[in-house]
Amino acid sequence: MKIVEVKDYKQMSHIAAEYIIRKVSENPSINLGLATGGTPIGMYKNLIQDHHLNGTSYQKVTTFNLDEYIGLSGTNENSYRYYMNENLFNHIDVQKGKTFIPHGDVQDFEAECRRYEELIETNGGIDLQILGIGNNGHIGFNEPGTSFNSKTHLVDLKSSTIEANARFFNRIEEVPTQAVTMGISSIMKSKEIILLISGEAKKEALHQLLCSEATESFPASVLRNHPCVTIIADEAAVSGAK
Ligand code: F6R
Numbered sequence: 001m002k003i004v005e006v007k008d009y010k011q012m013s014h015i016a017a018e019y020i021i022r023k024v025s026e027n028p029s030i031n032l033g034l035a036t037g038g039t040p041i042g043m044y045k046n047l048i049q050d051h052h053l054n055g056t057s058y059q060k061v062t063t064f065n066l067d068e069y070i071g072l073s074g075t076n077e078n079s080y081r082y083y084m085n086e087n088l089f090n091h092i093d094v095q096k097g098k099t100f101i102p103h104g105d106v107q108d109f110e111a112e113c114r115r116y117e118e119l120i121e122t123n124g125g126i127d128l129q130i131l132g133i134g135n136n137g138h139i140g141f142n143e144p145g146t147s148f149n150s151k152t153h154l155v156d157l158k159s160s161t162i163e164a165n166a167r168f169f170n171r172i173e174e175v176p177t178q179a180v181t182m183g184i185s186s187i188m189k190s191k192e193i194i195l196l197i198s199g200e201a202k203k204e205a206l207h208q209l210l211c212s213e214a215t216e217s218f219p220a221s222v223l224r225n226h227p228c229v230t231i232i233a234d235e236a237a238v239s240g241a242k
Contacts (some may be wrong), residue, residue: 001223001232003210004240009198013042013236015072016130019230020047021056023128029060031120032233033129033187034088036065036066036080036138037165039088039196040130048091058094066140066187067105070178078169081102094193102152102180113152113180120186129190133197136160137218139183144217150183172242184222193226199232206237 006012020043024030034040050056065080074081081101089099100119101129106112120126131139136158142150143158157165157177166172187193197206209231213223223229 001226001229001231003233004236006232006234008098008234008236009042012039012196012232013046013072014197016040016043016081016194016232017046019052019194020128020130021054021202024056024058024120026060027127029062029110030127031062031064031123031182033126033182034063034065034084034166035130035132036067036083037132037195039132039198043196044088045086051092058092061094062098062123063100064123064182065093065101067097067181068102069176070104070109070180073105073174074101078174099228102182104176104180109154109180113154113229116180116182117152117186119180120189126190127192129187129193130191131187131195131220132195133195133202133209133220134161135164135205137205137208137220139195139220139223140186140187141179142184142187142217146216146219148183148184148214148222151186152180152182155179155181167193184219185225188222190226192228193223193230195223195229195231196221197231197237199234200236200239202233203239206231206233222242 068080072079102116141155162175166175169175209220212221214224
């Protein structure tokens with residue numbers, strides 16, 4: 001794992017966006033793996049700004065998001081489909097039909113998980129996956145204890161994750177308790193991974209990631225086994241983490 005230390009959230013967002021822009025320019029048909037949550041919002045803003053200023057095109061790009069809440073349709077403003085449309089897709093020239101996010105409002109979740117996993121495979125896999133990290137080390141919604149062999153699957157969210165995500169909802173009771181997420185092995189199949197870590201609240205998680213062995217009790221630690229991971233972390237997260 002390579003670690004790039006940056007000053008703050010703004011610089012992290014800028015550097016991550018610049019990297020994606022370069023990759024899209026080199027390979028206009030790239031398959032990007034995308035994340036939601038608070039961390040990548042600044043990066044998406046930079047991508048939008050660049051699209052308007054410099055015309056970087058996403059017309060041939062395909063995207064796969066990590067996860068989606070169960071029970072929310074894409075028109076629900078707390079769904080990750082809504083988030084992605086609002087924070088990125090509506091503002092660039094990506095073809096919506098080439099943006100994939102697990103469906104959270106289906107009846108047969110097992111079939112949906114299989115469909116999503118196959119979709120990634122039949123499209124040639126993910127070239128560059130963007131990740132954030134939960135305070136408990138989750139990546140996607142792979143909570144501590146998830147098998148490193150897991151594929152796309154249905155998860156029960158830990159109370160710590162529900163609490164951390166309650167800030168996006170009116171009331172904590174509205175946070176869904178389940179999600180569909182790419183599995184750890186699905187994420188690990190990505191050719192390249194960028195992990196974004198910002199803020200003091202993530203200090204402990206970064207410390208564990210840098211110091212612990214690869215263990216299923218801290219999902220992000222699996223990234224130690226991947227040949228091409230870059231962590232972009234800001235000072236607030238890095239200070240004291242090493
Ligand atoms: C989001 C996701 C999660 C988040 C993580 C950190 O698609 O898969 O793993 O990356 O919960 O969230 P933030 O960025 O809100 O701290």
